[in-house]
Amino acid sequence: MSIDRKRQIIEAATKSFSLFGYKATTMEQIAKLANVGKGTIYTFFKNKEDLLDEIISALILEIKKEAEQAMNPDRPFSENVHRALYRILEFRQQHQLTARLLQEVRNIGTPAVQEVMKKLDWAIIDYIREKIDIAIKKGEIRDCDAEITAFLMLKTYIALIVDWEKDHEPLTKEKIAQLFELYFLKGLSK
Amino acid sequence: MSIDRKRQIIEAATKSFSLFGYKATTMEQIAKLANVGKGTIYTFFKNKEDLLDEIISALILEIKKEAEQAMNPDRPFSENVHRALYRILEFRQQHQLTARLLQEVRNIGTPAVQEVMKKLDWAIIDYIREKIDIAIKKGEIRDCDAEITAFLMLKTYIALIVDWEKDHEPLTKEKIAQLFELYFLKGLSK
DNA sequence: GATTGACTAATTTGTCCATTTAGTCAGTTT
DNA sequence: AAACTGACTAAATGGACAAATTAGTCAATC
Numbered sequence: 001m002s003i004d005r006k007r008q009i010i011e012a013a014t015k016s017f018s019l020f021g022y023k024a025t026t027m028e029q030i031a032k033l034a035n036v037g038k039g040t041i042y043t044f045f046k047n048k049e050d051l052l053d054e055i056i057s058a059l060i061l062e063i064k065k066e067a068e069q070a071m072n073p074d075r076p077f078s079e080n081v082h083r084a085l086y087r088i089l090e091f092r093q094q095h096q097l098t099a100r101l102l103q104e105v106r107n108i109g110t111p112a113v114q115e116v117m118k119k120l121d122w123a124i125i126d127y128i129r130e131k132i133d134i135a136i137k138k139g140e141i142r143d144c145d146a147e148i149t150a151f152l153m154l155k156t157y158i159a160l161i162v163d164w165e166k167d168h169e170p171l172t173k174e175k176i177a178q179l180f181e182l183y184f185l186k187g188l189s190k
Numbered sequence: 191m192s193i194d195r196k197r198q199i200i201e202a203a204t205k206s207f208s209l210f211g212y213k214a215t216t217m218e219q220i221a222k223l224a225n226v227g228k229g230t231i232y233t234f235f236k237n238k239e240d241l242l243d244e245i246i247s248a249l250i251l252e253i254k255k256e257a258e259q260a261m262n263p264d265r266p267f268s269e270n271v272h273r274a275l276y277r278i279l280e281f282r283q284q285h286q287l288t289a290r291l292l293q294e295v296r297n298i299g300t301p302a303v304q305e306v307m308k309k310l311d312w313a314i315i316d317y318i319r320e321k322i323d324i325a326i327k328k329g330e331i332r333d334c335d336a337e338i339t340a341f342l343m344l345k346t347y348i349a350l351i352v353d354w355e356k357d358h359e360p361l362t363k364e365k366i367a368q369l370f371e372l373y374f375l376k377g378l379s380k
Numbered sequence: 381g382a383t384t385g386a387c388t389a390a391t392t393t394g395t396c397c398a399t400t401t402a403g404t405c406a407g408t409t410t
Numbered sequence: 411a412a413a414c415t416g417a418c419t420a421a422a423t424g425g426a427c428a429a430a431t432t433a434g435t436c437a438a439t440c
Contacts, residue, residue, distance in 0.1 A: 005414090026401060026402085027401075027402060027403080028400095028402090028416095031415095031416090036414080036415085037414060037415035038402090038403085038415075038416065039403090039404080039405080039414065039415055039416070040413080040414055040415070041403095042403065043413075043414080047402075047403070048403090122357070142372070142376075144372060145369075148350075148354070148361075148369060149373075151349070151354065152346060152349060152350070152369075152373060155345060155346070155349040155353070156345070156346070159342060159345040160338075163345070164338070164341065167312070171338075179335075179342075182332075182334060183342060183373065183374060183377075184373060184377065185377050186332075186377040187373075187374065187376040187377025195382095195383090216431080216432060216433085217432075217433060217434080218385095218431095218432075218433090221385095226383080226384085227383055227384035227385055228384080228385065228433090228434085229383065229384055229385070229434090229435080229436080230382085230383055230384070231434095232433095232434065232435080233382075233383080237433075237434070238434090
């Protein structure tokens with residue numbers, strides 16, 4: 001019974017955060033939506049921030065699953081890392097909750113949301129880092145600092161997908177894959 | 191005489207913007223510092239934003255000069271582009287005015303300042319783009335979209351110098367040069 | 381003709397007070 | 411007694427209004 005209530009609360013909170021954002025969602029609203037008393041929320045979660053944190057932790061697992069699905073063990077590292085990163089960032093922008101929270105960080109800068117989105121970014125970096133470590137072990141790519149590489153790969157993708165569009169025509173998925181291949185794998189040297 | 195007054199105003203404004211930021215600087219303050227009447231400022235500049243814009247335009251020239259000095263025509267492209275970008279970002283962070291304005295964008299997000307810092311970034315990208323175009327013509331590097339490459343190079347440097355430090359030990363200048371060489375020039379492929 | 385600073389309209393800041401809200405806890409339900 | 415609740419409180423937020431500040435103008439002055 002109590003497990004179910006926790007799920008009800010998480011679902012209600014996710015829905016409300018997705019629709020109105022973190023700041024504009026009140027604990028009473030969540031309680032009403034979840035058909036529980038406000039106090040009940042606090043038996044499962046330390047506070048509002050903790051509730052958001054648990055939701056994001058679950059989302060991180062979901063994102064990893066998405067990325068895993070996008071990859072194909074028969075294809076080379078370069079292709080898989082592109083597919084994984086592209087799928088992750090696509091998910092991040094299309095998923096209602098993350099899209100809303102990204103917007104909230106841009107427009108209001110709610111500290112709790114900023115923190116949790118940073119956690120999400122580092123989870124992505126850590127996930128890519130694992131893939132890079134495997135590729136290095138398998139001899140698919142040069143030896144390099146896997147964490148910095150993963151960090152730069154994410155930054156590069158965000159730059160190409162999000163930042164470039166602010167001043168230019170968006171780049172196609174193929175173009176991005178091609179650019180990524182050129183800079184990260186082949187290098188500019190002749 | 192009037193040329194001199196314009197210089198006085200620019201110097202006063204630069205000093206005040208550097209010390210207090212754009213928003214916290216009043217036109218009256220600038221006039222007092224420059225020993226002119228407030229109205230005189232408006233004979234040289236359309237408005238406060240235009241005054242900041244002229245200062246940044248001059249700064250862009252200064253930054254290009256800095257970059258030019260950091261480079262050595264006898265050395266290869268890879269080394270020069272690193273030297274140029276490193277010097278530019280070092281300048282951007284150490285120069286009183288740019289450091290203050292970058293802080294103002296982060297903390298307050300003053301629109302006029304945001305705009306002008308974006309202009310600065312694109313001037314840097316355009317400068318690097320020219321260097322890349324030359325390197326391509328000379329056959330020093332592969333053919334590639336020079337603008338996107340310059341854009342990604344700046345993003346990469348900012349990521350390594352500014353963003354990485356937020357969660358990790360800062361990277362040394364040598365390490366950054368080495369990472370840049372690895373990712374942009376050599377590529378990860380074996 | 382160049383320069384000025386008092387002036388104005390508009391924005392920003394400060395100060396209330398009313399409302400809202402996160403989190404608690406005494407009491408109710410199961 | 412264990413789980414649950416919603417009235418309650420202290421703190422934060424928001425709105426309304428006045429006071430202060432400021433960007434930009436322009437008639438008077440140099």
